[in-house]
Amino acid sequence: MTSPDLLWLIAGAGAILVFASLIGGILRQKLSPNGENPVIENLSARITSWWVMVIMLGLAFLAGRTGVILLFALCSFAALREFLTLTTHDRADHWSLVACFFLILPLQYAFLATDWYGMYSIFVPVYAFLLLPIASALRGSTKDFLIRVSQTQWALMICVYCTSHVPALLYLQIPGFEGRNVILIAYLIFIVQLSDVLQYVWGKLVGRTKVAPNLSPSKTWEGLIGGALSASAVGTALFWMTPFSPLLAAAMCLMITTLGFFGGLVMSAIKRDRGVKDWGHLIAGHGGFIDRLDSVIFAAPIFFHVTRFFWSTT
Amino acid sequence: MNPALHAFAARVAGQAISVFARFMTAPRAIWQGIEPVPRQRVYFANHTSNGDFVLLWTVLPASLRRQTRPVAALDYWLKSSLRAFIGREVFNAVLIDRRPEARTEDPVTQMVTALDQGSSLIIFPEGQRNSSDTALLPFKSGLYHLAKARPEVDLVPVWIANLNRVMPKGEVIPVPLICTLTFGAPIHLSGGEVKDAFLARATKALLAGRPDAEGRE
Numbered sequence: 001m002t003s004p005d006l007l008w009l010i011a012g013a014g015a016i017l018v019f020a021s022l023i024g025g026i027l028r029q030k031l032s033p034n035g036e037n038p039v040i041e042n043l044s045a046r047i048t049s050w051w052v053m054v055i056m057l058g059l060a061f062l063a064g065r066t067g068v069i070l071l072f073a074l075c076s077f078a079a080l081r082e083f084l085t086l087t088t089h090d091r092a093d094h095w096s097l098v099a100c101f102f103l104i105l106p107l108q109y110a111f112l113a114t115d116w117y118g119m120y121s122i123f124v125p126v127y128a129f130l131l132l133p134i135a136s137a138l139r140g141s142t143k144d145f146l147i148r149v150s151q152t153q154w155a156l157m158i159c160v161y162c163t164s165h166v167p168a169l170l171y172l173q174i175p176g177f178e179g180r181n182v183i184l185i186a187y188l189i190f191i192v193q194l195s196d197v198l199q200y201v202w203g204k205l206v207g208r209t210k211v212a213p214n215l216s217p218s219k220t221w222e223g224l225i226g227g228a229l230s231a232s233a234v235g236t237a238l239f240w241m242t243p244f245s246p247l248l249a250a251a252m253c254l255m256i257t258t259l260g261f262f263g264g265l266v267m268s269a270i271k272r273d274r275g276v277k278d279w280g281h282l283i284a285g286h287g288g289f290i291d292r293l294d295s296v297i298f299a300a301p302i303f304f305h306v307t308r309f310f311w312s313t314t
Numbered sequence: 315m316n317p318a319l320h321a322f323a324a325r326v327a328g329q330a331i332s333v334f335a336r337f338m339t340a341p342r343a344i345w346q347g348i349e350p351v352p353r354q355r356v357y358f359a360n361h362t363s364n365g366d367f368v369l370l371w372t373v374l375p376a377s378l379r380r381q382t383r384p385v386a387a388l389d390y391w392l393k394s395s396l397r398a399f400i401g402r403e404v405f406n407a408v409l410i411d412r413r414p415e416a417r418t419e420d421p422v423t424q425m426v427t428a429l430d431q432g433s434s435l436i437i438f439p440e441g442q443r444n445s446s447d448t449a450l451l452p453f454k455s456g457l458y459h460l461a462k463a464r465p466e467v468d469l470v471p472v473w474i475a476n477l478n479r480v481m482p483k484g485e486v487i488p489v490p491l492i493c494t495l496t497f498g499a500p501i502h503l504s505g506g507e508v509k510d511a512f513l514a515r516a517t518k519a520l521l522a523g524r525p526d527a528e529g530r531e
Contacts, residue, residue: 097489
């Protein structure tokens with residue numbers, strides 16, 4: 001599965017991190033030599049976590065299909081654990097929650113691993129959607145029933161169904177692109193995450209107009225436009241490693257970076273409603289898995305289907 | 315089995331239980347009132363599940379973990395040989411008899427002996443698992459007697475949140491959900507404080523670590 005293009009992307013991400021680590025180190029020496037500046041401390045925690053994430057992703061890519069599927073199954077698990085911690089459920093939902101983790105999640109990834117498109121593309125929205133409320137109903141508690149089953153379904157759609165569309169990219173059959181599908185995953189993640197970082201940078205530099213002040217004080221239109229455009233420019237320059245022409249690469253990048261931005265906004269709305277700042281605590285400096293993955297989760301299924309519709313023969 | 319092998323098996327089992335607890339609950343320790351430093355302490359926590367002390371033990375730094383012993387019910391932990399292995403060998407529990415008529419040793423004396431040997435303790439002052447709707451059951455007097463016998467030891471309140479949702483009483487398979495453990499500021503028996511006043515203060519100190527108190531959930 002390794003190709004020179006993939007190594008280029010990993011090397012590129014590595015170079016950006018070396019650069020970020022240098023800047024972070026200098027800032028730390030100047031502004032926070034004894035760890036007294038929380039912004040600098042958070043920045044260096046973030047950079048350290050980025051190293052871990054890039055290395056994990058790189059190893060999964062080098063390990064091939066099994067590695068990528070396993071990594072994203074684990075991400076789904078951690079994300080689902082974070083999501084269901086914040087949702088409404090009571091004792092009557094115990095079996096349906098157990099099923100989410102130990103039946104639906106593994107089955108979704110098993111269908112994916114066997115390349116059963118007809119099943120993995122409808123398993124959660126059809127089978128899980130209809131069968132899980134039955135498990136809750138059989139236990140007889142009606143209090144907040146619709147709220148409970150809807151939130152559980154939402155958690156599954158976000159954390160299992162949408163997340164699994166990242167590794168699903170491995171199974172598209174694009175003429176002339178055989179054996180290089182892992183590039184699509186690396187490209188999607190690289191552009192969307194780069195856009196997140198650049199939105200933050202643009203927002204800090206020129207951000208004035210807040211998109212939704214009630215949801216997130218840090219998301220501005222200037223940040224969105226600057227971040228999406230500059231990440232898309234990088235994505236367009238990298239068109240040669242994708243199946244897309246320069247123009248279509250630009251369009252794809254604008255689509256996934258915009259989806260990523262609004263994914264972050266939607267997930268912020270949920271956090272605000274539940275009264276928490278972060279989804280979890282396992283990724284130092286970033287928060288939880290969902291905090292880091294929200295933009296990719298929103299971009300992946302549509303990126304998958306658009307690519308499939310226009311480029312794949314299956 | 316030879317003793318070295320036995321000790322090794324207990325260590326491996328302890329690690330395995332700890333990894334499993336992390337997988338299920340990604341436990342997060344919030345050191346609100348104290349730091350995790352090597353001082354002799356009695357951690358007292360709310361009790362909703364048999365996993366409570368495992369989780370508390372798991373979030374302690376390894377160096378503190380080795381000298382921290384849970385105080386647990388003898389009737390439960392000696393019921394089968396597997397439980398006895400886990401209780402005695404893996405967690406080195408101070409096993410106390412909850413039945414006053416049957417016991418040969420006084421629980422408070424047993425706990426004080428363990429403290430005098432240099433151990434820290436994990437205790438559940440409610441005395442039994444709480445499956446009621448109230449946040450805490452009334453405390454038993456053990457905590458007071460312990461505070462009176464060894465007034466210099468830090469009594470640290472630890473609120474364990476969410477574990478009752480991971481494994482509700484009567485269920486067999488746990489659901490993975492994130493748990494938090496909030497370590498509050500230590501309390502001590504102040505001069506002349508009577509039992510009821512002290513227990514009320516301890517209850518209040520424990521409840522202060524509850525996330526609900528911060529407006530969550």
